[in-house]
Amino acid sequence: MAKRRLTQQQRTRIDRRQASRGRETDAQDPAEISGEGLGPEATGLVICHYGQQLEIESTAIDSEGQIFRCYQRTNLPPLATGDRVVWQADSDSTGVIVALQERQSLMSRPNQQANLRPVAANVTVVAVTIAPLPQAFANLIDRYLVMIHSLGLRALLILNKTDLLDAERDAALETMLKNYVGIGYPVLRVSSRGGDGIDTLREVLRPETVVFVGQSGVGKSSLINALRGEQNSPGSADVGDLSSARDKGTHTTTAARLYHMPGSGDLIDSPGIREFGLWHMDADTVFDGFVEFAPYKGMCRFRDCKHQQEPGCALKEALAKGEISEARLNSYFFLLSTLDD
Numbered sequence: 001m002a003k004r005r006l007t008q009q010q011r012t013r014i015d016r017r018q019a020s021r022g023r024e025t026d027a028q029d030p031a032e033i034s035g036e037g038l039g040p041e042a043t044g045l046v047i048c049h050y051g052q053q054l055e056i057e058s059t060a061i062d063s064e065g066q067i068f069r070c071y072q073r074t075n076l077p078p079l080a081t082g083d084r085v086v087w088q089a090d091s092d093s094t095g096v097i098v099a100l101q102e103r104q105s106l107m108s109r110p111n112q113q114a115n116l117r118p119v120a121a122n123v124t125v126v127a128v129t130i131a132p133l134p135q136a137f138a139n140l141i142d143r144y145l146v147m148i149h150s151l152g153l154r155a156l157l158i159l160n161k162t163d164l165l166d167a168e169r170d171a172a173l174e175t176m177l178k179n180y181v182g183i184g185y186p187v188l189r190v191s192s193r194g195g196d197g198i199d200t201l202r203e204v205l206r207p208e209t210v211v212f213v214g215q216s217g218v219g220k221s222s223l224i225n226a227l228r229g230e231q232n233s234p235g236s237a238d239v240g241d242l243s244s245a246r247d248k249g250t251h252t253t254t255a256a257r258l259y260h261m262p263g264s265g266d267l268i269d270s271p272g273i274r275e276f277g278l279w280h281m282d283a284d285t286v287f288d289g290f291v292e293f294a295p296y297k298g299m300c301r302f303r304d305c306k307h308q309q310e311p312g313c314a315l316k317e318a319l320a321k322g323e324i325s326e327a328r329l330n331s332y333f334f335l336l337s338t339l340d341d
């Protein structure tokens, strides 16, 4: 733990040093900058990452809101959508990122080589999006909730496509949502098609930087468009057809992209984030991610209790008393079984 904190401190210090180095160079020797053909240093926001290039939105006073295609200096770590950076223009529309500013949070996901790649930075809320169709799986929701808790972020459950709700077919879904409300997770019901609940959701998300996660086809991109009041415009998020090939798992992963809501609030759409695994976590972190289990932590008779058939198991007793749900306990066992040893 102490080791991890030190690493974080070191990283912060390095980030600061990189940020201030850009500033010093600019302030002390403008000739050197113009010698390289670069403009003055400016701040910016990473909107999207395309292979080698990043799309940066300037947050500097004299070019605020303008988009620049930038390369990043090779001494910088991999950057993510939502990162705040220092950059310098080298033409009207391109530039170079010279520093990464301190991150408030970072979501990563494993790539093909099982290395963690940063996906979204400075997120405050993760919107776990579900729908009546495609069917919601508690296991997937719980996996997101564990990840969100481990990152110290806030979770919001969004049930989209309320226009498709069918009392009979969706009884299990309603029970599941009640369970999450009981644990303390906020649940909002919306329809990006009909518009129900969209105004409320927009106000809830106003002060936040939100990343939308959830199965392909639940309507994340549609929601982002509805929240921004954008439909089928060049700047709107791509909405897929449920029956198209990309929803059968054959689609190519598209990069995470940040959208502004008019006024305030930033929304990040990321088709890739649904593939999050927890394999890199330890069992303790997974336990902590089941927030309603907290009162029973360390309360079993045996210190190495696996919560199976052991006598004096606090979790099993909580289950018998109805204090925790069987679905969540099973989900916990399932997630444990997916971890690397």
Ligand SMILES: Nc1nc2c(ncn2[C@@H]2O[C@H](COP(=O)(O)OP(=O)(O)O)[C@@H](O)[C@H]2O)c(=O)[nH]1
Binding pocket: 160, 161, 162, 163, 164, 190, 191, 192, 193, 194, 214, 215, 216, 217, 218, 219, 220, 221, 222, 223, 238, 239, 240, 241, 242
């Ligand atoms: N009936 C209904 N369909 C929706 C709603 N929101 C999105 N859809 C449809 O669901 C499909 C998938 O939407 P999309 O936004 O691409 O989902 P994503 O993969 O999560 O980004 C599209 O055909 C949308 O038109 C909704 O509120 N109601």
Ligand SMILES: [Mg+2]
Binding pocket: 220, 221, 222, 238, 239, 240, 269, 271
């Ligand atoms: Mg989408």
Ligand SMILES: [Zn+2]
Binding pocket: 300, 305, 306, 307, 308, 310, 312, 313, 314, 315, 316
């Ligand atoms: Zn136990």
